[in-house]
Amino acid sequence: MKEATAINVRKHVEEFKKEMTQEVRGMVNEVNRLHRERQVVENQIVDLFTFYS
Template structure:
C-alpha cells in the first residue's frame, strides 16, 4: 500500500512538473515579448525627443534670422 501511494504521488509530481514547465515557458515568452515592446516604445520616445529638439532648434534659428533682418 505504501509503495502504491508513493508511486501515485510520484505520478502527480511528474504531472505537476510538466504543467509547471509549460507555464514557465509561456511566461518566459511573454516576458520576452514585453521586453521587445518596451524597447520599441523607448526607441519611439527617443525618436520623438530627437524630432522635438530638431524642431525647436530650427524654430530658434528662424527667430534669430527674423530678428537680424
C-alpha cells in the first residue's frame, strides 16, 4: 500500500510538472508578445513626436 501511494504521488507530481511547464511556456510567450507590442507602440510614439516637431 505504501509503495502504491508513493507511485500515485509521483504520478500526480509529474502530471502537475507537465501542466506547470505548459502554463509557464504560455506566460513566457504572452510576455514576449507584449514586449514586442510595447516596442511597436513606443516606435509609433517616437514617429509621432518626430512628425509633429
